[in-house]
Amino acid sequence: MINEQxxxxxxxxxxxxVPLVEMNGIYKSFPGVRALTNARFSLIAGEVHALMGxxxxxxxxxxxxxxxxxxxxxxxxxxxGQLMEITTPRDAQKLGIGIIxxxxxxxxxxxxxxxxxxxxxxxxxxLLDEQKLNADAAAIFKSMNLMLDPRVPVExxxxxxxxxxxxxxxxxxxxxxxxMDEPTAALTxxxxxxxxxxxxxxxxxxxxxxxxxxxxDEIKRISxxxxxxxxxxxxxxxxxxxxxxxxxxxxxxxxxxxxxALVIPDTSNAxxxxxxxxxxxxxxxxxxxxxxxxxxxxxxAGLMGAxxxxxxxxxxxxxxxxAGEILVRGKKLEIRRPQDAVRAGIGYLSExxxxxxLATGLDVRNNIALASLSRFTGAGGILRDGEMREAxxxxxxxxxxxxxxxxxxxxxxSGGNQQKVVIAKWLLRDCDILIFDEPTRGIxxxxxxxxxxxxxxxxxxxxxxxxxxxxxxxxxxxxHRIAVMCEGRLTGILPGxxxxxxxxxxxxxxxxxMAPEPNSKxx
Amino acid sequence: MATTDTAAKPGLLAGIRGSGAYHKLLAxxxxxxxxxxxxxxxxxxxxTANILAILQATSVNGVLAIAATLVIITGGIDLSVGTLMTxxxxxxxxxxxxxxxxxxxxxxxxxxxxxxxxxxxxxxIAKLKVPPFITTLGMMLILKGLSLxxxxxxxxxxxxxxxxxxxxxxxxxxSVIPVMPIPNGVLILFAVAVIASFVLTRTALGRYxxxxxxxxxxxxxxxxxxxxxxxxxYASAGAVCGIAGLxxxxxxxxxQPALGQGxxxxxxxxxxxxxxxxxxxxxxxxxxLIGALIISVLANxxxxxxxxxxxxxxxxxxxxxxxxxxDILRRRKL
Ligand SMILES: Nc1ncnc2c1ncn2[C@@H]1O[C@H](COP(=O)(O)OP(=O)(O)OP(=O)(O)O)[C@@H](O)[C@H]1O
Ligand SMILES: [Mg+2]
Numbered sequence: 001m002i003n004e005q006x007x008x009x010x011x012x013x014x015x016x017x018v019p020l021v022e023m024n025g026i027y028k029s030f031p032g033v034r035a036l037t038n039a040r041f042s043l044i045a046g047e048v049h050a051l052m053g054x055x056x057x058x059x060x061x062x063x064x065x066x067x068x069x070x071x072x073x074x075x076x077x078x079x080x081g082q083l084m085e086i087t088t089p090r091d092a093q094k095l096g097i098g099i100i101x102x103x104x105x106x107x108x109x110x111x112x113x114x115x116x117x118x119x120x121x122x123x124x125x126x127l128l129d130e131q132k133l134n135a136d137a138a139a140i141f142k143s144m145n146l147m148l149d150p151r152v153p154v155e156x157x158x159x160x161x162x163x164x165x166x167x168x169x170x171x172x173x174x175x176x177x178x179x180m181d182e183p184t185a186a187l188t189x190x191x192x193x194x195x196x197x198x199x200x201x202x203x204x205x206x207x208x209x210x211x212x213x214x215x216x217d218e219i220k221r222i223s224x225x226x227x228x229x230x231x232x233x234x235x236x237x238x239x240x241x242x243x244x245x246x247x248x249x250x251x252x253x254x255x256x257x258x259x260x261a262l263v264i265p266d267t268s269n270a271x272x273x274x275x276x277x278x279x280x281x282x283x284x285x286x287x288x289x290x291x292x293x294x295x296x297x298x299x300x301a302g303l304m305g306a307x308x309x310x311x312x313x314x315x316x317x318x319x320x321x322x323a324g325e326i327l328v329r330g331k332k333l334e335i336r337r338p339q340d341a342v343r344a345g346i347g348y349l350s351e352x353x354x355x356x357x358l359a360t361g362l363d364v365r366n367n368i369a370l371a372s373l374s375r376f377t378g379a380g381g382i383l384r385d386g387e388m389r390e391a392x393x394x395x396x397x398x399x400x401x402x403x404x405x406x407x408x409x410x411x412x413x414s415g416g417n418q419q420k421v422v423i424a425k426w427l428l429r430d431c432d433i434l435i436f437d438e439p440t441r442g443i444x445x446x447x448x449x450x451x452x453x454x455x456x457x458x459x460x461x462x463x464x465x466x467x468x469x470x471x472x473x474x475x476x477x478x479x480h481r482i483a484v485m486c487e488g489r490l491t492g493i494l495p496g497x498x499x500x501x502x503x504x505x506x507x508x509x510x511x512x513x514m515a516p517e518p519n520s521k522x523x
Numbered sequence: 524m525a526t527t528d529t530a531a532k533p534g535l536l537a538g539i540r541g542s543g544a545y546h547k548l549l550a551x552x553x554x555x556x557x558x559x560x561x562x563x564x565x566x567x568x569x570x571t572a573n574i575l576a577i578l579q580a581t582s583v584n585g586v587l588a589i590a591a592t593l594v595i596i597t598g599g600i601d602l603s604v605g606t607l608m609t610x611x612x613x614x615x616x617x618x619x620x621x622x623x624x625x626x627x628x629x630x631x632x633x634x635x636x637x638x639x640x641x642x643x644x645x646x647x648i649a650k651l652k653v654p655p656f657i658t659t660l661g662m663m664l665i666l667k668g669l670s671l672x673x674x675x676x677x678x679x680x681x682x683x684x685x686x687x688x689x690x691x692x693x694x695x696x697x698s699v700i701p702v703m704p705i706p707n708g709v710l711i712l713f714a715v716a717v718i719a720s721f722v723l724t725r726t727a728l729g730r731y732x733x734x735x736x737x738x739x740x741x742x743x744x745x746x747x748x749x750x751x752x753x754x755x756x757y758a759s760a761g762a763v764c765g766i767a768g769l770x771x772x773x774x775x776x777x778x779q780p781a782l783g784q785g786x787x788x789x790x791x792x793x794x795x796x797x798x799x800x801x802x803x804x805x806x807x808x809x810x811x812l813i814g815a816l817i818i819s820v821l822a823n824x825x826x827x828x829x830x831x832x833x834x835x836x837x838x839x840x841x842x843x844x845x846x847x848x849x850d851i852l853r854r855r856k857l
Contacts, residue, residue: 090746105744107737109804119747127725
């Protein structure tokens with residue numbers, strides 16, 4: 001049974017020998033999957049402890065056990081040195097354990113404030129005190145330097161803002177053990193900086209923070225210790241300051257990684273595969289024009305909210321446009337619906353896999369085949385399941401998708417592996433023009449370089465590729481040319497290998513500061 | 524997703540998006556349009572007596588539809604509201620006529636019977652994880668059978684309790700303002716609507732009702748006792764069905780054990796026309812009220828125009844589909 005002590009603050013005393021959290025010999029299996037084998041973790045007050053590992057290594061599962069979402073098969077959990085049985089999220093909350101889940105867990109129809117205080121609504125007698133609710137939420141936002149109206153429905157927020165609401169919610173519990181499972185996957189640079197300031201404050205208050213991320217630079221920036229897991233097992237714990245990134249990576253993947261350097265092919269004579277002229281919609285897309293040639297990878301850089309996703313969705317016919325032309329292989333096309341785009345050979349990998357990318361109830365095989373079913377349809381409309389399996393298994397191997405089999409339900413895969421499934425779907429579809437929106441979000445280092453190699457190979461086959469990414473290193477690693485957007489406008493197009501500073505300058509080139517720009521046309 | 528961000532889509536509907544305002548407007552204008560058409564078509568339509576008849580006819584379905592609204596907002600469904608209503612009416616009959624207890628016991632008994640039945644449904648759904656559709660389908664038949672059993676398959680008349688028919692047919696308003704003989708049944712409908720609307724928007728129960736329909740897993744992960752609240756919603760809906768049972772029994776001055784099946788579909792129709800989403804998370808009592816009114820205005824108007832009953836049913840079916848299609852058009856992002 002749970003010990004009913006009220007959460008108390010452990011002073012930030014490095015000499016304090018009793019760890020906040022001590023997990024030992026944790027085992028957990030799901031049908032067909034051994035998620036954790038003898039996993040181990042410990043956390044002391046006032047530290048930021050990074051938990052690292054490849055996709056499917058068991059990081060989220062271990063944290064869900066700590067926060068009462070899953071029950072463990074074996075092992076024990078000590079909180080403040082005392083053996084605890086945490087069986088529900090409520091138990092965890094009582095012990096002062098808060099968690100930001102990897103997959104956003106918000107109630108879309110409720111407002112931001114209502115989401116934050118769900119289960120703990122301030123009351124006035126029998127009634128809810130909506131005023132206090134909104135004021136309290138506003139106060140939290142203010143402390144986070146976040147401009148957000150607490151009364152807006154979460155549904156109408158961007159993913160980045162939704163993520164900030166999740167963070168606000170976790171902070172509102174004033175937990176002394178705070179788990180963050182890939183909190184920055186969808187955040188902008190400035191929001192990340194804000195989050196790190198918050199984490200620094202929490203640390204000073206003696207809160208123990210468990211931090212999961214696939215972004216290596218973040219680990220160096222904020223963590224004190226790093227624990228690495230591989231295939232559900234404990235690999236080791238090291239001090240972040242003394243350990244080179246390469247060492248951590250090889251602990252994660254169990255081998256040394258090699259990556260190809262950027263090679264920019266000469267595509268100046270290749271046919272223009274896709275051209276966009278004068279695309280407009282309200283404030284989101286303001287006169288955007290560019291082109292991509294066959295065999296070329298065009299990086300679309302910019303800060304979150306610059307309008308890159310909007311442009312991609314407009315090209316794909318997922319949202320209407322007010323003006324503009326879209327030309328595929330020199331021919332003007334009316335793209336009203338995604339169907340039209342797909343028929344014209346355009347594929348779009350959405351940044352929001354939960355909502356648009358993955359049929360979570362279907363198995364891996366069907367998800368991969370979903371956009372190419374006609375290819376597997378035989379006489380009488382009967383699907384050739386064997387071929388579908390072969391195709392699915394090919395991608396499972398190629399992208400190292402961690403799944404017990406191709407018939408596993410997609411929703412049961414780890415976050416990063418779900419992303420790989422969506423990528424496989426569009427790779428299989430064999431489109432001539434591919435738009436990848438944040439393709440490596442939540443993907444581990446090893447798989448990332450696999451995906452980079454794949455994109456290069458696709459380009460070499462003569463496909464035109466647009467990559468939208470908020471991670472500059474990714475843009476720089478992949479792009480043959482880089483288009484930069486800011487506030488709905490195209491602020492410039494740079495050659496591949498351009499400097500980070502140049503890109504950042506264009507990405508922050510607000511309208512007021514800008515000289516009248518010639519219509520951003522491409523040669 | 525960025526494109527649903529607060530910036531309104533251009534066009535006619537800018538400004539009235541969000542929280543079903545547009546749909547309510549749509550349902551409401553539909554209602555007004557029907558009223559205009561029928562009053563032009565027949566001079567008898569707008570007579571006070573006819574308007575009161577429409578309101579009176581709405582009271583039972585309206586109350587049932589409010590019960591159904593609560594459940595549907597959680598993302599569930601309640602197919603047992605019709606036969607539960609009958610069951611509660613029969614319970615009142617047993618208490619008042621067979622046992623001869625005074626009126627308040629009958630009223631209390633009916634409402635408690637409703638709440639108890641809702642509690643059972645809710646517990647089966649929350650604890651045993653039987654889907655709401657199946658659970659309430661089972662309950663629908665169980666209650667239908669039980670009504671027949673405890674009534675001895677005969678109607679129970681309330682002749683020993685002369686005040687009983689006043690619950691629905693009397694008019695407290697009329698005794699104060701003689702020109703406005705609004706029947707108590709209609710008053711009760713509005714009272715239930717006001718209370719339900721209040722509960723939904725201002726209390727924790729209401730908040731969890733929406734939260735459950737929006738993302739049950741997220742509510743669970745927030746440390747909320749999901750099962751308890753879900754049961755509470757079904758129990759409240761059951762209690763509201765008890766009120767509907769009293770209304771119908773009082774109007775007929777009898778508890779008819781064979782009645783009830785089919786009412787659940789009218790109730791769900793009213794909910795859907797009123798813009799509540801069957802997938803949960805959104806909905807309003809006001810919308811449901813308008814939906815229920817649309818159904819009775821349609822029935823009444825078509826009857827005045829001497830359209831055959833069969834065709835009334837056809838038209839109601841069409842209206843349901845059109846109403847939901849309008850809602851889909853509104854949400855279509857593509
Ligand atoms: N509910 C579940 N049912 C079946 N298998 C599961 C379930 N949850 C997780 N798994 C499996 O357990 C393993 C560990 O998953 P987990 O989510 O902990 O990985 P992770 O380290 O968080 O990876 P990522 O970096 O991709 O988020 C994976 O193989 C995953 O497919
Ligand atoms: Mg994870």
